[in-house]
Amino acid sequence: MGGGRPAIVLLSGGLDSATTLAVAKSEGYTLHALSFRYGQRHAVELDAARAVARQLGVARHEVVEIDLRSVGGSALTADIPVPMDRSDRQIRTGIPATYVPARNTIFLSFALAWCEVLEAADIFIGVNALDYSGYPDCRPEFIRGFETLANLATRASVEGGLRYQVHAPLIALTKAEIIRKGQELGVDYSLTRSCYAPDESGRACGRCDACRLRLRGFAEAGVPDPGPYQGRS
Protein backbone atom coordinates (compact mmCIF):
# COMPACT_ATOMS: atom_id res chain seq x y z
CA MET A 1 0.00 0.00 0.00
CA GLY A 2 2.94 2.36 0.52
CA GLY A 3 3.51 4.29 3.70
CA GLY A 4 4.45 7.52 2.00
CA ARG A 5 2.59 10.77 1.62
CA PRO A 6 -0.75 10.48 -0.17
CA ALA A 7 -1.01 11.37 -3.85
CA ILE A 8 -4.07 11.56 -6.09
CA VAL A 9 -3.48 9.92 -9.47
CA LEU A 10 -5.92 10.47 -12.34
CA LEU A 11 -6.48 7.02 -13.82
CA SER A 12 -8.40 6.53 -17.06
CA GLY A 13 -7.40 2.93 -17.61
CA GLY A 14 -5.25 3.77 -20.61
CA LEU A 15 -1.55 3.23 -21.15
CA ASP A 16 -0.41 6.69 -20.06
CA SER A 17 -2.32 6.90 -16.80
CA ALA A 18 -1.32 3.33 -15.83
CA THR A 19 2.33 4.29 -16.33
CA THR A 20 1.82 7.47 -14.34
CA LEU A 21 0.35 5.45 -11.47
CA ALA A 22 3.45 3.23 -11.53
CA VAL A 23 5.72 6.30 -11.48
CA ALA A 24 3.89 7.68 -8.43
CA LYS A 25 4.24 4.28 -6.77
CA SER A 26 7.97 4.15 -7.53
CA GLU A 27 8.33 7.55 -5.82
CA GLY A 28 6.88 6.10 -2.63
CA TYR A 29 3.48 7.80 -2.53
CA THR A 30 0.41 6.16 -1.03
CA LEU A 31 -1.78 5.91 -4.11
CA HIS A 32 -5.31 7.31 -4.35
CA ALA A 33 -6.58 6.63 -7.86
CA LEU A 34 -9.39 8.77 -9.30
CA SER A 35 -11.46 7.80 -12.34
CA PHE A 36 -14.58 9.31 -13.92
CA ARG A 37 -17.67 7.87 -15.50
CA TYR A 38 -18.41 10.96 -17.56
CA GLY A 39 -20.61 9.60 -20.30
CA GLN A 40 -17.68 8.39 -22.41
CA ARG A 41 -18.61 5.94 -25.15
CA HIS A 42 -15.56 3.87 -24.22
CA ALA A 43 -16.63 3.26 -20.61
CA VAL A 44 -14.91 -0.15 -20.83
CA GLU A 45 -11.80 1.82 -19.80
CA LEU A 46 -13.23 1.94 -16.27
CA ASP A 47 -12.91 -1.84 -15.95
CA ALA A 48 -9.33 -1.41 -17.08
CA ALA A 49 -8.81 1.33 -14.49
CA ARG A 50 -10.06 -1.02 -11.75
CA ALA A 51 -7.73 -3.79 -12.89
CA VAL A 52 -4.72 -1.47 -13.10
CA ALA A 53 -5.48 0.03 -9.68
CA ARG A 54 -5.60 -3.47 -8.20
CA GLN A 55 -2.41 -4.61 -9.93
CA LEU A 56 -0.45 -1.60 -8.68
CA GLY A 57 -1.84 -1.79 -5.14
CA VAL A 58 -3.62 1.49 -4.60
CA ALA A 59 -4.86 2.38 -1.13
CA ARG A 60 -8.17 3.57 -2.59
CA HIS A 61 -9.82 3.95 -5.99
CA GLU A 62 -12.78 6.32 -6.48
CA VAL A 63 -14.91 6.39 -9.62
CA VAL A 64 -16.82 9.68 -9.66
CA GLU A 65 -19.99 10.06 -11.73
CA ILE A 66 -20.26 13.26 -13.72
CA ASP A 67 -22.40 13.80 -16.75
CA LEU A 68 -20.48 15.53 -19.52
CA ARG A 69 -23.12 14.47 -22.04
CA SER A 70 -25.30 17.34 -20.80
CA VAL A 71 -22.58 19.62 -22.16
CA GLY A 72 -21.71 17.50 -25.21
CA GLY A 73 -19.49 18.84 -27.96
CA SER A 74 -17.16 15.84 -28.31
CA ALA A 75 -17.02 12.62 -30.29
CA LEU A 76 -16.43 10.86 -26.96
CA THR A 77 -19.62 12.11 -25.29
CA ALA A 78 -22.03 13.07 -28.08
CA ASP A 79 -23.28 11.59 -31.33
CA ILE A 80 -20.26 12.73 -33.35
CA PRO A 81 -18.13 10.18 -35.27
CA VAL A 82 -14.69 9.23 -33.90
CA PRO A 83 -12.07 10.03 -36.60
CA MET A 84 -10.47 6.89 -38.04
CA ASP A 85 -7.42 5.94 -40.09
CA ARG A 86 -5.76 9.34 -39.81
CA SER A 87 -2.13 9.74 -40.76
CA ASP A 88 0.53 10.83 -38.26
CA ARG A 89 0.49 14.25 -39.85
CA GLN A 90 -3.29 14.51 -39.51
CA ILE A 91 -3.10 13.40 -35.87
CA ARG A 92 -0.52 16.09 -35.18
CA THR A 93 -2.48 18.90 -36.86
CA GLY A 94 -5.31 20.73 -35.09
CA ILE A 95 -7.65 19.60 -32.35
CA PRO A 96 -9.74 16.55 -33.26
CA ALA A 97 -13.43 15.84 -32.60
CA THR A 98 -12.44 13.56 -29.70
CA TYR A 99 -11.39 16.60 -27.67
CA VAL A 100 -13.69 16.82 -24.63
CA PRO A 101 -14.24 20.46 -23.65
CA ALA A 102 -12.38 21.37 -20.45
CA ARG A 103 -12.08 17.70 -19.45
CA ASN A 104 -8.71 17.86 -17.74
CA THR A 105 -9.69 21.09 -15.96
CA ILE A 106 -12.74 19.28 -14.58
CA PHE A 107 -10.77 16.14 -13.66
CA LEU A 108 -8.02 18.13 -11.93
CA SER A 109 -10.65 20.15 -10.02
CA PHE A 110 -12.06 16.94 -8.54
CA ALA A 111 -8.53 15.76 -7.74
CA LEU A 112 -7.96 19.05 -5.94
CA ALA A 113 -11.14 18.59 -3.91
CA TRP A 114 -9.97 15.14 -2.85
CA CYS A 115 -6.53 16.55 -2.02
CA GLU A 116 -8.14 19.03 0.37
CA VAL A 117 -10.01 16.28 2.18
CA LEU A 118 -7.00 13.93 2.39
CA GLU A 119 -4.53 16.74 3.08
CA ALA A 120 -2.60 15.52 0.06
CA ALA A 121 -0.40 17.99 -1.81
CA ASP A 122 0.40 15.94 -4.89
CA ILE A 123 -1.65 15.24 -8.02
CA PHE A 124 -0.37 13.04 -10.85
CA ILE A 125 -1.74 13.26 -14.39
CA GLY A 126 -0.58 11.25 -17.41
CA VAL A 127 -0.69 14.01 -20.02
CA ASN A 128 1.81 13.89 -22.82
CA ALA A 129 2.63 16.72 -25.20
CA LEU A 130 4.67 14.75 -27.73
CA ASP A 131 2.79 11.70 -29.06
CA TYR A 132 -0.64 13.16 -28.42
CA SER A 133 -3.73 14.47 -30.14
CA GLY A 134 -3.18 18.22 -29.86
CA TYR A 135 -5.51 18.66 -26.90
CA PRO A 136 -4.96 22.11 -25.32
CA ASP A 137 -5.30 20.70 -21.82
CA CYS A 138 -2.31 18.37 -22.27
CA ARG A 139 0.25 21.16 -22.70
CA PRO A 140 2.86 22.11 -20.07
CA GLU A 141 1.50 25.67 -19.81
CA PHE A 142 -1.92 24.29 -18.88
CA ILE A 143 -0.45 22.04 -16.18
CA ARG A 144 1.52 24.93 -14.68
CA GLY A 145 -1.62 27.10 -14.89
CA PHE A 146 -3.65 24.58 -12.92
CA GLU A 147 -0.93 24.28 -10.29
CA THR A 148 -1.01 28.06 -9.84
CA LEU A 149 -4.79 28.01 -9.54
CA ALA A 150 -4.70 25.16 -7.02
CA ASN A 151 -2.59 27.30 -4.74
CA LEU A 152 -5.15 30.14 -4.94
CA ALA A 153 -8.31 28.03 -4.72
CA THR A 154 -7.97 26.13 -1.51
CA ARG A 155 -8.05 26.26 2.25
CA ALA A 156 -4.26 26.00 2.34
CA SER A 157 -3.92 29.12 0.19
CA VAL A 158 -5.49 31.09 3.05
CA GLU A 159 -4.37 29.13 6.10
CA GLY A 160 -0.91 28.14 4.85
CA GLY A 161 0.53 24.68 5.01
CA LEU A 162 0.24 22.58 1.88
CA ARG A 163 1.70 23.69 -1.43
CA TYR A 164 0.04 21.77 -4.26
CA GLN A 165 2.06 20.22 -7.05
CA VAL A 166 0.71 18.81 -10.29
CA HIS A 167 3.09 16.12 -11.56
CA ALA A 168 3.03 15.23 -15.24
CA PRO A 169 5.91 12.75 -15.44
CA LEU A 170 5.18 11.69 -19.04
CA ILE A 171 4.78 15.14 -20.52
CA ALA A 172 8.04 15.16 -22.48
CA LEU A 173 8.27 11.44 -23.34
CA THR A 174 7.48 9.68 -26.60
CA LYS A 175 4.95 6.87 -26.48
CA ALA A 176 7.80 4.36 -26.89
CA GLU A 177 9.66 5.88 -23.94
CA ILE A 178 6.49 5.73 -21.85
CA ILE A 179 6.08 2.03 -22.64
CA ARG A 180 9.71 1.24 -21.77
CA LYS A 181 9.39 3.12 -18.49
CA GLY A 182 6.18 1.29 -17.65
CA GLN A 183 7.79 -2.05 -18.35
CA GLU A 184 10.67 -1.24 -16.02
CA LEU A 185 8.12 -0.31 -13.34
CA GLY A 186 6.09 -3.49 -13.79
CA VAL A 187 2.97 -2.16 -15.52
CA ASP A 188 0.90 -4.96 -17.04
CA TYR A 189 -0.18 -3.31 -20.29
CA SER A 190 -2.53 -6.18 -21.10
CA LEU A 191 -4.84 -4.64 -18.48
CA THR A 192 -4.92 -1.19 -20.10
CA ARG A 193 -7.40 0.07 -22.71
CA SER A 194 -6.73 3.06 -24.97
CA CYS A 195 -9.27 2.76 -27.80
CA TYR A 196 -11.93 5.44 -28.28
CA ALA A 197 -14.27 3.08 -30.15
CA PRO A 198 -13.98 -0.43 -28.70
CA ASP A 199 -16.47 -3.16 -29.58
CA GLU A 200 -18.89 -4.59 -27.03
CA SER A 201 -16.34 -7.03 -25.63
CA GLY A 202 -13.82 -4.21 -25.15
CA ARG A 203 -11.54 -5.05 -28.07
CA ALA A 204 -9.76 -2.05 -29.61
CA CYS A 205 -10.54 -0.84 -33.15
CA GLY A 206 -6.90 -0.28 -34.14
CA ARG A 207 -7.95 2.70 -36.25
CA CYS A 208 -8.76 5.67 -34.00
CA ASP A 209 -6.05 8.17 -33.05
CA ALA A 210 -5.59 6.60 -29.62
CA CYS A 211 -5.04 3.15 -31.15
CA ARG A 212 -2.69 4.48 -33.82
CA LEU A 213 -0.53 6.34 -31.29
CA ARG A 214 -0.49 3.27 -29.05
CA LEU A 215 0.35 0.79 -31.81
CA ARG A 216 3.15 2.97 -33.13
CA GLY A 217 4.50 3.35 -29.59
CA PHE A 218 4.68 -0.40 -29.05
CA ALA A 219 6.24 -0.87 -32.51
CA GLU A 220 8.91 1.75 -31.77
CA ALA A 221 9.57 0.25 -28.35
CA GLY A 222 10.04 -3.13 -30.04
CA VAL A 223 7.45 -4.74 -27.78
CA PRO A 224 4.22 -6.52 -28.83
CA ASP A 225 1.04 -4.75 -27.73
CA PRO A 226 -0.72 -7.22 -25.41
CA GLY A 227 -4.07 -5.44 -25.67
CA PRO A 228 -7.02 -7.13 -27.42
CA TYR A 229 -7.79 -5.85 -30.92
CA GLN A 230 -10.76 -6.55 -33.16
CA GLY A 231 -9.88 -9.10 -35.83
CA ARG A 232 -7.00 -10.53 -33.81
CA SER A 233 -7.63 -13.87 -32.22
Place this chain on the structure above:
Amino acid sequence: MGGGRPAIVLLSGGLDSATTLAVAKSEGYTLHALSFRYGQRHAVELDAARAVARQLGVARHEVVEIDLRSVGGSALTADIPVPMDRSDRQIRTGIPATYVPARNTIFLSFALAWCEVLEAADIFIGVNALDYSGYPDCRPEFIRGFETLANLATRASVEGGLRYQVHAPLIALTKAEIIRKGQELGVDYSLTRSCYAPDESGRACGRCDACRLRLRGFAEAGVPDPGPYQGRS
Protein backbone atom coordinates in the same frame (compact mmCIF):
# COMPACT_ATOMS: atom_id res chain seq x y z
CA MET B 1 -34.49 35.76 -24.10
CA GLY B 2 -31.98 38.43 -25.13
CA GLY B 3 -30.36 38.57 -28.52
CA GLY B 4 -26.89 39.29 -27.20
CA ARG B 5 -23.81 37.15 -26.88
CA PRO B 6 -24.25 34.03 -24.79
CA ALA B 7 -23.05 33.98 -21.19
CA ILE B 8 -22.93 31.13 -18.70
CA VAL B 9 -24.19 32.13 -15.27
CA LEU B 10 -23.62 29.90 -12.24
CA LEU B 11 -26.96 29.80 -10.44
CA SER B 12 -27.31 28.21 -7.02
CA GLY B 13 -30.77 29.59 -6.27
CA GLY B 14 -29.45 31.89 -3.55
CA LEU B 15 -29.63 35.64 -3.30
CA ASP B 16 -26.19 36.37 -4.77
CA SER B 17 -26.44 34.18 -7.86
CA ALA B 18 -29.98 35.43 -8.62
CA THR B 19 -28.67 39.00 -8.52
CA THR B 20 -25.73 38.01 -10.73
CA LEU B 21 -28.12 36.53 -13.27
CA ALA B 22 -30.05 39.82 -13.31
CA VAL B 23 -26.79 41.76 -13.81
CA ALA B 24 -25.86 39.57 -16.79
CA LYS B 25 -29.35 40.11 -18.20
CA SER B 26 -29.09 43.88 -17.77
CA GLU B 27 -25.85 43.78 -19.77
CA GLY B 28 -27.68 42.21 -22.71
CA TYR B 29 -26.32 38.66 -22.62
CA THR B 30 -28.34 35.66 -23.70
CA LEU B 31 -28.51 33.77 -20.42
CA HIS B 32 -27.40 30.15 -19.97
CA ALA B 33 -27.88 29.25 -16.32
CA LEU B 34 -25.88 26.37 -14.82
CA SER B 35 -26.74 24.65 -11.52
CA PHE B 36 -25.41 21.55 -9.80
CA ARG B 37 -26.97 18.74 -7.84
CA TYR B 38 -23.79 17.89 -5.98
CA GLY B 39 -25.08 16.08 -2.95
CA GLN B 40 -25.83 19.28 -1.02
CA ARG B 41 -28.08 18.83 1.99
CA HIS B 42 -29.96 21.97 0.94
CA ALA B 43 -30.99 20.65 -2.48
CA VAL B 44 -34.17 22.72 -2.14
CA GLU B 45 -32.04 25.53 -3.60
CA LEU B 46 -32.37 23.80 -7.00
CA ASP B 47 -36.12 24.45 -7.03
CA ALA B 48 -35.29 28.06 -6.25
CA ALA B 49 -32.75 28.10 -9.11
CA ARG B 50 -35.43 26.87 -11.52
CA ALA B 51 -37.88 29.52 -10.37
CA VAL B 52 -35.29 32.31 -10.62
CA ALA B 53 -34.19 31.13 -14.09
CA ARG B 54 -37.79 31.22 -15.25
CA GLN B 55 -38.48 34.63 -13.73
CA LEU B 56 -35.43 36.19 -15.40
CA GLY B 57 -36.07 34.55 -18.78
CA VAL B 58 -33.00 32.39 -19.39
CA ALA B 59 -32.53 30.80 -22.81
CA ARG B 60 -31.51 27.54 -21.15
CA HIS B 61 -30.99 26.12 -17.67
CA GLU B 62 -28.88 23.01 -17.10
CA VAL B 63 -28.70 21.14 -13.81
CA VAL B 64 -25.60 18.94 -13.86
CA GLU B 65 -25.34 15.93 -11.56
CA ILE B 66 -22.00 15.52 -9.80
CA ASP B 67 -21.38 13.60 -6.64
CA LEU B 68 -19.26 15.57 -4.21
CA ARG B 69 -20.33 13.26 -1.39
CA SER B 70 -17.79 10.71 -2.65
CA VAL B 71 -15.14 13.30 -1.72
CA GLY B 72 -16.90 14.64 1.39
CA GLY B 73 -15.11 16.93 3.79
CA SER B 74 -17.85 19.54 4.18
CA ALA B 75 -20.85 20.17 6.41
CA LEU B 76 -22.85 20.63 3.19
CA THR B 77 -22.05 17.21 1.72
CA ALA B 78 -21.05 14.97 4.64
CA ASP B 79 -22.32 14.13 8.09
CA ILE B 80 -20.75 17.19 9.73
CA PRO B 81 -22.93 19.70 11.65
CA VAL B 82 -23.68 23.09 10.06
CA PRO B 83 -22.42 25.83 12.45
CA MET B 84 -25.26 27.84 13.97
CA ASP B 85 -25.75 31.15 15.81
CA ARG B 86 -22.26 32.44 15.12
CA SER B 87 -21.46 36.09 15.68
CA ASP B 88 -20.36 38.40 12.87
CA ARG B 89 -16.85 38.18 14.16
CA GLN B 90 -16.93 34.36 14.17
CA ILE B 91 -18.35 34.35 10.62
CA ARG B 92 -15.51 36.60 9.48
CA THR B 93 -12.76 34.51 11.09
CA GLY B 94 -11.34 31.40 9.45
CA ILE B 95 -12.91 28.95 7.03
CA PRO B 96 -16.03 27.24 8.40
CA ALA B 97 -17.14 23.61 8.12
CA THR B 98 -19.55 24.57 5.33
CA TYR B 99 -16.64 25.16 2.96
CA VAL B 100 -16.90 22.58 0.16
CA PRO B 101 -13.42 21.62 -1.08
CA ALA B 102 -12.64 23.10 -4.50
CA ARG B 103 -16.34 23.68 -5.21
CA ASN B 104 -16.03 26.87 -7.23
CA THR B 105 -13.09 25.44 -9.18
CA ILE B 106 -15.29 22.47 -10.12
CA PHE B 107 -18.31 24.65 -10.95
CA LEU B 108 -16.23 27.05 -13.09
CA SER B 109 -14.65 24.09 -14.91
CA PHE B 110 -18.07 22.88 -15.99
CA ALA B 111 -19.02 26.43 -17.01
CA LEU B 112 -15.86 26.53 -19.10
CA ALA B 113 -16.78 23.25 -20.80
CA TRP B 114 -20.20 24.64 -21.68
CA CYS B 115 -18.56 27.87 -22.93
CA GLU B 116 -16.46 25.84 -25.34
CA VAL B 117 -19.51 24.09 -26.76
CA LEU B 118 -21.60 27.28 -27.06
CA GLU B 119 -18.64 29.41 -28.17
CA ALA B 120 -19.43 31.69 -25.26
CA ALA B 121 -16.61 33.79 -23.79
CA ASP B 122 -18.30 35.04 -20.64
CA ILE B 123 -18.89 33.34 -17.30
CA PHE B 124 -20.71 35.05 -14.43
CA ILE B 125 -20.30 33.95 -10.80
CA GLY B 126 -21.91 35.52 -7.75
CA VAL B 127 -18.98 35.38 -5.38
CA ASN B 128 -18.60 38.09 -2.83
CA ALA B 129 -15.52 38.85 -0.77
CA LEU B 130 -17.05 41.27 1.71
CA ASP B 131 -20.12 39.80 3.46
CA TYR B 132 -19.03 36.20 2.99
CA SER B 133 -17.85 33.15 4.88
CA GLY B 134 -14.11 33.31 4.24
CA TYR B 135 -14.14 30.70 1.49
CA PRO B 136 -10.81 30.81 -0.41
CA ASP B 137 -12.57 30.31 -3.75
CA CYS B 138 -14.57 33.53 -3.37
CA ARG B 139 -11.53 35.82 -3.40
CA PRO B 140 -10.59 38.13 -6.31
CA GLU B 141 -7.21 36.42 -6.75
CA PHE B 142 -8.96 33.08 -7.25
CA ILE B 143 -11.32 34.53 -9.87
CA ARG B 144 -8.41 36.09 -11.78
CA GLY B 145 -6.50 32.78 -11.46
CA PHE B 146 -9.35 30.84 -13.01
CA GLU B 147 -9.65 33.35 -15.85
CA THR B 148 -5.95 32.88 -16.61
CA LEU B 149 -6.36 29.11 -16.55
CA ALA B 150 -9.42 29.25 -18.83
CA ASN B 151 -7.30 30.96 -21.44
CA LEU B 152 -4.71 28.17 -21.25
CA ALA B 153 -7.09 25.21 -21.04
CA THR B 154 -9.24 25.48 -24.09
CA ARG B 155 -9.47 25.06 -27.83
CA ALA B 156 -9.39 28.86 -28.24
CA SER B 157 -6.07 29.06 -26.38
CA VAL B 158 -4.51 27.08 -29.25
CA GLU B 159 -6.63 28.14 -32.21
CA GLY B 160 -7.19 31.76 -31.18
CA GLY B 161 -10.51 33.53 -31.21
CA LEU B 162 -12.34 33.68 -27.91
CA ARG B 163 -10.83 35.29 -24.85
CA TYR B 164 -12.60 34.07 -21.72
CA GLN B 165 -13.72 36.45 -19.02
CA VAL B 166 -14.94 35.52 -15.56
CA HIS B 167 -17.29 38.23 -14.30
CA ALA B 168 -17.84 38.57 -10.56
CA PRO B 169 -20.04 41.66 -10.42
CA LEU B 170 -20.81 41.34 -6.70
CA ILE B 171 -17.30 40.72 -5.47
CA ALA B 172 -16.82 44.13 -3.82
CA LEU B 173 -20.40 44.80 -2.68
CA THR B 174 -21.93 44.45 0.77
CA LYS B 175 -24.97 42.20 1.11
CA ALA B 176 -27.18 45.30 1.45
CA GLU B 177 -25.76 46.76 -1.77
CA ILE B 178 -26.38 43.45 -3.55
CA ILE B 179 -30.01 43.46 -2.43
CA ARG B 180 -30.56 47.06 -3.55
CA LYS B 181 -29.01 46.31 -6.94
CA GLY B 182 -31.18 43.22 -7.33
CA GLN B 183 -34.30 45.19 -6.51
CA GLU B 184 -33.44 47.78 -9.17
CA LEU B 185 -33.00 44.95 -11.65
CA GLY B 186 -36.29 43.27 -10.78
CA VAL B 187 -35.07 40.18 -8.88
CA ASP B 188 -37.90 38.52 -6.95
CA TYR B 189 -36.06 37.56 -3.75
CA SER B 190 -39.06 35.58 -2.51
CA LEU B 191 -37.98 32.92 -5.03
CA THR B 192 -34.40 32.63 -3.69
CA ARG B 193 -33.14 30.29 -0.98
CA SER B 194 -29.91 30.84 0.96
CA CYS B 195 -30.17 28.59 4.03
CA TYR B 196 -27.70 25.72 4.53
CA ALA B 197 -30.08 23.80 6.79
CA PRO B 198 -33.68 24.30 5.61
CA ASP B 199 -36.53 22.18 6.94
CA GLU B 200 -38.40 19.69 4.77
CA SER B 201 -40.70 22.33 3.33
CA GLY B 202 -37.73 24.50 2.39
CA ARG B 203 -38.09 27.11 5.14
CA ALA B 204 -34.82 28.71 6.28
CA CYS B 205 -33.37 28.12 9.74
CA GLY B 206 -32.41 31.75 10.35
CA ARG B 207 -29.35 30.61 12.32
CA CYS B 208 -26.69 29.34 9.90
CA ASP B 209 -24.04 31.72 8.52
CA ALA B 210 -25.87 32.02 5.19
CA CYS B 211 -29.10 33.02 6.94
CA ARG B 212 -27.34 35.46 9.26
CA LEU B 213 -25.53 37.21 6.39
CA ARG B 214 -28.77 37.37 4.42
CA LEU B 215 -30.91 38.65 7.30
CA ARG B 216 -28.39 41.35 8.17
CA GLY B 217 -28.21 42.35 4.49
CA PHE B 218 -31.97 42.84 4.27
CA ALA B 219 -31.99 44.72 7.58
CA GLU B 220 -29.21 47.05 6.38
CA ALA B 221 -30.96 47.56 3.05
CA GLY B 222 -34.12 48.49 4.96
CA VAL B 223 -36.15 45.88 3.10
CA PRO B 224 -38.10 42.95 4.58
CA ASP B 225 -36.70 39.52 3.63
CA PRO B 226 -39.53 37.84 1.69
CA GLY B 227 -38.04 34.36 2.11
CA PRO B 228 -39.82 31.75 4.25
CA TYR B 229 -38.31 31.14 7.69
CA GLN B 230 -39.06 28.45 10.24
CA GLY B 231 -41.27 29.81 13.03
CA ARG B 232 -42.62 32.62 10.89
CA SER B 233 -46.15 32.21 9.65
